[in-house]
Amino acid sequence: MSRIAIISSFAEEVQCAHAIEELRAAQVTDFKSFSPIPSHRIEHAIGRTKSPVRWIVLAGGISGVLTGLAITIGTTYEWNLNAGGKPLLSWPPFIVICFELMILLGGIFGFFGVLGLSGVPTTESQPGYNGRFGEDRFGIVIRCDETEAERLESLMKESGAEEVEREDEAQHS
């Protein structure tokens, strides 16, 4: 039995989101959606949990604070200067260094985290991707067994798909 890709395109964001909700209600999970604009509506429909990039940023922030502490405490012990009779390790100025490094490393980790998690830059386009999904159409590509194809195609049409195409996975691989 061969795998089939069903490519549907939608003119409206709402229809696309609605179709995704229908798919999820029908227990279909193996699909991808394409959108020419960043769309919260589609994100909500997919029901995606929050991006793990937050943990990468947290890790960056914590390593920033630790770097800041290492720099401030390390250089203080290295030079051992008595400034105005203050204690050698005085925390108020350290806060500034730690804070700035937390922001810096958090930002850098976040930037590369987003790149890494979203798999860009890439030279290959996704199977089923159509140039219009970057212009004025919303797309859903479902991968399923041949036996299910009929049902899913009609489901997509009922949800307001403009066009529904069928492709054999073998052509892509």
Add this chain to the structure above:
Amino acid sequence: MSSGLQSVRHARASRKPQPVESVAGARMQTVGVAMIVLGIIAFVLALTSGRAAIAWEAYLVNLLFFLGVAQGAVVASASFYLTQAKWGGSTVYRLGEAFAPFLWVGFFLFFGLYFGRTLIFPWVTHPIAQKAAWLNVPFLFTRDAFALGVMAAASFAFIRVSRGEEARAWTIATDDIQLPPHSIRVLAPLVAILFAVVYTLIAFDLVMSLAPVWRSTLFGWYFFAGAFWSALCLLALTAAVLRGRLGEDNLFTNPVVLHDCGKMVFAFSVFWIYLMFAQYIVIWYGDLPVETFFIVQRVHHMPWSPLSVACLVLIWVIPFVVLMSVRTKKSPIILGTVSALGLVGIWLERYVLVVPSLSLDAIPFGPTQFLITIGFLGAFLICSVPGLNRVAQAATSGEPVGDDEE
């Protein structure tokens, strides 16, 4: 704008909730009057029984706190126009303006300080020669009264326009391109800038001059940022309370609105700690005795240091940690509690700014100060009755708000 979104809006407008006429009325007024009477009795008793100093301290602390909250709330409404905020329709504008009548009360209560001047301002009895040109009784009372009067007049001119039909139509228009009406574009920035100038002056004259040798140029900014934050806390608290009292489908049941209130409480709490630290670190680095004593006696010496730590916890630690998550910002109970604690924190902060300058060795807090605070609170409540009813009306009118999405 997609047709789907518009249909959502139509759906919301069509299941129009029943307008609520009043949330605050005779009962709140009776309670308010009782509170004022208690406050006046305590104040007069203290004056006549030789405890005039503590009575005036409490008077000044409460005047600064409640005036700051009432004015900060009007400035919040003005800043919503400046940022063209449409996340809460006209309701959040009415919410910011609800507490404004206290501005006039505070303006008249300010003159009361004249009768306590010898007990409040150390430089009245022990003049400082170099600063006498600025710190003298006639000049201080003239300029501050003028400043507060102008501030209140500008605020009411702004509110008048803001409550007008043109401004209201703008706040609920879903077309995001239009600018607010012209008069708003003049008055809203005026109110915001006047707030910065007038409350810097108030901070210098009514707080910094209590320790007349101390100075910090950032102090005015710090003071009015705190007042603005306390107003945001009051808005969030009121929103959280009204949510449960206005029937089923009022604006505050929309979690997006509470989320936005929570974001502001969170953000300006961070702003407060930023300004506090910016002052602290400059004074710490300079290490000049004339600057450090103000901080040392509040942060490092008993009995004040626990109070200072409490301020820090209530104003920054708790809001920062608790309101970091989306879920807590959307929860009326959590957001309301954090905001109420924040209001307590700002009151305490005003107390710690004022009182150690006057009585250093002990914390003078007892029934007298408590009852005077209650009196001020009563006056504040009575002043906000008509405003709160306007909020209730706007929140239950079923008008559309800016955007459903996050």
